[in-house]
Amino acid sequence: MLLLIDLPQPVHGMSTVNRAFLEHIRERGVEARVINTVPSYAARYFGSFWWFPVKIIHTIGCLLRLLGYLLVHPRSRVYRSVNGGIGQAFDIFYLAFCRLLGARLYIHHHSYSYINRPSRLFAFINRIAGPRTVHIVLGEDMKLKLSQLYAIPLNRIRVQSNLAFFTMGDRQPETDTKDAIIIGHLANLTFDKGLDTFVEVCYRLAEMKVRFRAYIAGPTQDAQVKALVEQVTQDLPESVHYIGPLYGEQKDDFYQQLDVFVFPTKYVNEAEPLVLYEAATHGAMLVGTRRGCMQQVIDSLGGHSFQEDESLAASIAGLLQQAQQQQAFAQHQRLARSDRFARVQRAAKQSLNSLVSEFKSSHVSRS
Known part of the structure; x- marks a missing residue:
């Protein structure tokens, strides 16, 4: 072949x-x-x-x-x-x-x-x-x-699904000692990838008096993007932090600390963003839009997907407030999400094995 x-x-x-x-x-x-x-x-x-x-x-x-x-x-x-x-x-x-x-x-x-x-x-x-x-x-x-x-x-x-190519995080979830919800956004930071929506979510959480910490990760190349990141970190210095591009173990550490990974992308050609699986391997709750295959991915892993409209940031902030009140970020819930990830991944791996068997067969299956 x-x-x-x-x-x-x-x-x-x-x-x-x-x-x-x-x-x-x-x-x-x-x-x-x-x-x-x-x-x-x-x-x-x-x-x-x-x-x-x-x-x-x-x-x-x-x-x-x-x-x-x-x-x-x-x-x-x-x-x-x-x-x-x-x-x-x-x-x-x-x-x-x-x-x-x-x-x-x-x-x-x-x-x-x-x-x-x-x-x-x-x-x-x-x-x-x-x-x-x-x-x-x-x-x-x-x-x-x-x-x-x-x-x-x-x-x-x-x-x-690309889920078949991921492995679970090898560290145990953190214990229930946090007094604030921890949210994160990682991408090549652009408005298309949803940075502006994530920032608006942060402002809304602050207005709602929700205790939170937000981490923004990834490179900033556009002047307007840099300005927005600088503005929100100045306005909410105790809550919002920009940590730049991450690789290897630093990226794993970023995902491991998150309660929620927020990816409200508007990118027109979005398909199956790998960052969703990277976050889910560590038990983080997924929140995002419904571009490409994202609704199927997020829903299958126990997250929440939203239509893109003017109320998107408000809807996400409201969900996070409610989830915190319902203790959706407790250790047992994180473990449950990890178990769900493992089940969904097994199905993806079985599909991949079937495809490999087709490659190895003497003819192309028509079924």
Whole structure:
């Protein structure tokens, strides 16, 4: 089997999942060859003028390697994580080569950019891939919309949550000694990702006399974002703290201390944010919007999802006040959320194992 995937570097949601997917199928005995379709050796140029020409040259090399592989291994299975947006222009060439040389395609979808609204570019890609292609999606919502928009039979679509690639936090929940609710927001801090809503929640909690501590984590690159963070930390210095970008154990420590992870994203192409699972592994309650697959994710893990409207911040603040009054953040409740995470994850892992079995079988299942 051949995997045409973007691997870190650069690090982003899809490349992280691609690496985890590769490691898992190899552990399960799948003989997987890999062509890294992103120029990781030039990651320092990511986001600059030079990235695009470097990627074009790299893609030509990848296509030659793909051609050589398929000539030696005809009718092989080929797995491709497709891009969202203009990045699909590169996918056209990879999938066309695979189709022409008789490969059996699996396409993994990670973006809602062509799910929220019809895309001529993806419709063209779907025609190139052909009707025998198996599509892998993140959730039931994505499955139904993909089928409806592009006339893909439901029996050619597999649902595979990224939850299967996470492990539980290995530390015990903290004891019931806190006198304030602890909430957090972690992202590449932008208004699209919901920073402004999180800040408004903080102001509302303060007005409601709710005892709380709020931690904002992640890089700030936009001047307006920086100004908002500075303003709220000045206005509520005892309650709101900005702690910057976090990695590794620092990120684990951040999630471990939280009672609630708040992710009120408005990002139009949001799919299945990995930060939700990162927080849930430590037993934090999830609160967020209903973009992409988020409602299914949050509800399945015992959290609370909200429609985006003018009352969003007020609704979240009201929920947090009520949850605190009902002792929803006591240790036994945190343990219950951790148990729920484990149950839901077992189902995701079973789905992944079924997919791996399909990769290893002598034919592509039609069921």
